[in-house]
Amino acid sequence: MSSYAETYRNWQADPEGFWRDAAGEIDWFTPVDKVREMRDGGLADWFAGASCNTCWNALDRHVEAGHGDRLALIYDSAMMGKVKKFTYAELTDKVATFAGVLKSKGVGKGDRVIVYMPMVPQAAVAMLACARLGAIHSVVFGGFAAKELATRIDDAKPKLIVSASCGLEPGRVIAYKPLLDRAIEMASHKPEACIVFQREMEEASLVEGRDFDWKAEMDEAAAAGNKPDCVALDATDPLYVLYTSGTTGKPKGVVRDNGGHMVALKWTMKNIYGVDPGDVFWAASDVGWVVGHSYIVYAPLLHGATTILFEGKPVGTPDAGTFWRVIADHGVKALFTAPTAFRAIKKEDPKGEFIGKYDLSSLDTLFLAGERADPDTIQWAERMLNVPVIDHWWQTETGWPIAANPVGLEKLPVKYGSPSVAMPGYEIHVVDEANKQVSPNTTGAIVVKLPLPPGCLPTLWENDDGFREAYLVDYPGYYKTADAGYLDEDGYLFVMSRTDDIINVAGHRLSTGGMEEVLAELPDVAECAVIGIADATKGQVPVGFLVLNSGVDRPAGDIEKEAVAIIRDRIGAVASFKKAMVVQRLPKTRSGKVLRGTMRKIADGQDWAMPATIDDPAILDEIATVLGDAGLK
Template identity: 70%
Template sequence: SDVGWVVGHSYICYAPLIHGCTTVVFEGKPVGTPDAGTFWRMIDEHDIKVLFTAPTAFRAIKREDPKGELVGKYDLSSLQSLFLAGERADPDTIQWAQDQLGVPVIDHWWQTETGYAIAANPLGIEALPVKIGSPSVPMPGWDVQILDEAGHPVEPGTLGAIAVKLPLPPGTLPTLWNAEDRYRKSYLEHFPGYYETGDAGYVDEDGYLYIMARTDDVINVAGHRLSTGAMEEVLAAHPDVAECAVIGVTDALKGQLPLGMLCLNAGVARDHSEVVSEVVKSVRDQIGPVAAFKLAVVVDRLPKTRSGKILRATMVKIADGEDFKMPATIDDPAILDEVRGALQSLGYAKS
């Protein structure tokens, strides 16, 4: 994480110091420096106990070394756990990391605004059973509820907006700097009595929370509200797919249609159309025809922020031919031109 984000200064800097821990800060990419074994070399050389990174880093490593051959070249006996944060951790990436490292892979969920974890697996107190795809359960102080569009709580297993019942616990944002009206409009007005997280998901029967997408990424296909995150899970499970993103593009008939962007594992030499056909069939089989998932294209890389978040909203604007502002935190602006070219091959991103 950039040090400007809350993870950067809390988890990287003062929280470890408060506990007397040594922090090893790595700046750079986890692949190509010189290979996909960079993280493993660091763990070996510095006896690192806990690795904290974004899922996108592990997807990049998995793409370059899908069989984990570089893992065996280093002594990783010091590693006790892997923590993932910053974006949704897809089940396929978590499973790969668990299989390769043999340590607990702990996802957790929070926001810069909240100051610390909303949902987590508190290893330092008591390790909870890991449910792949879930950051576990709300931590003390957080009354997390799933709401429908009218602001009513929904049944377990039902997708909705993730909100926190007020009051918020200590340590969270009390306002926005010189922008009290914007603070109330952005977080408090949509669901009176709640803090709106801007994320969509559901809670299961055991109280485990699942973050499926930003609420902006829940798309409406012919009146059906569908999670792009659920479709991404299906795409990511394909053996040739290293990383993916699903966005909702405007459609005159259905309102929106899902469109998939696929990054393939290194060494995959198959015809791209074959992979596309297979993932389209998988979404139809696992989610159903209601998803109307028929559009997908293979790209070399996805546009991301420096902390690893995929810029889905920017891709939607490009696909729909709308003006957009270049995100200040983008890792490599040139990727947007690559994405535009790929979308144009499907008949979108018309200038």
């Protein structure tokens, strides 16, 4: 196996040769001739002229190669206390059958299908069935508000929507069908049909002539032998559209192609994650997010590994030992989750007492991504699990890691607070507002030199102008990540915050992420957030919010004073950090990202809208109350 440095140099010296070699891991209907075709603005189309099918590469080819009996997908529902396993042969048959259902409803190449589903196997089946037919799926997080779903219906204009009767949250059932019906009513575009998977705990009423029952349709297609083959698609044809929040309120439809996406994801499984075919890989995320697309559904199956689709939470389903139970039960080799999941576990079980109850000998590596991984959380996980804990960094737009510690190539030295180094395909620079590279250890805007590698977004759905405006115009020659941070003298990247979380305190540009890193070291603090709020004298001043570990019985005021003192000691008086507040919990999206921007608007008395992705709206009232009690609102 090549070292990281050698592999990165090989890519730099011959990017087309590098990706041509990687493309050899994929089955092509029409072979790759041209690897990279440059277009205006320094962008590239990858493998133009070649044809392929993502479903074929994820499923059928493994069956043809004699691996049909290998486990493809394990569905583990902590919500229902239920486990169901599917071999590659079984999953291929189910996907082909559902492709027959879609085809019978008129769905074909280029048609859009919205998938509005909970974490059930049928969600993955629907995605792969679309890929089989060349239809473009757009997964919308199950339980999303009707207005948000309607917005996506109007943008994607789906021929058909696949949904379920309900989703499950700890202690409650969330009916999806009323939300779906309301969204269709609100949307200008009307889908021709909906297919609804009925769950036993909530049966949905079906609209005559528009809605169809999943099981009845599957039974009919199976009886008729209606199982269409994989359709040949251009490598540059879209596989899916995934919506991410836009600053204007209009969601941005990130487009993913077929060919480049497969090549990049297949390469990452061995080289970044150290996973081999047949290994069990678990991305503890949701299919509604990019992690679920890339590392629950597509990458593990492209690689011939076993993937876990988990319905549950890191705590509360039933306790803080759920993750360890899943690892032990299924022999997980690599776990990939968000730092917020581990902070939740650490808060409930700071001494790791649940860990000792399970055999975790199968686990080789823990990967964290989705938000900044503070050193304290990484070090806690290292102590408790005794395995390498690897922070890595990427975005919905890129689809796979920009920076990582590639354990499949070699495990590089860990620098806490850094997702390590640029992966082949990405040349990372840090620039100032004039688009000039800054010196090492100087904070600036993190950008990626064009062209982007295979697997990254080629554009936004039917919005080329919006794509250029959002990502290309601010830093000509680069892709704008909208993250801020620095590169050190060894080329390690430190992602400190979103660019709008860099605050200006009396002319000093300071990172809220750096302050959070310091606060997280306090032994009583489970997690924290720092925001900059408006100040008449200094422009902005930072305020900290602290969530404490379970069992802490010290006075909150003492801990708040310690927080102020440690920031003054580590960062200095320049930070003007004078206020920290203990809160019960932080407002987050369903994917675990803290809603700092909304908190800031509440503190500054600005107009704000309830974020569509918020996990529990009641938390914002709690934050407003705390701010009001402190005289900061």
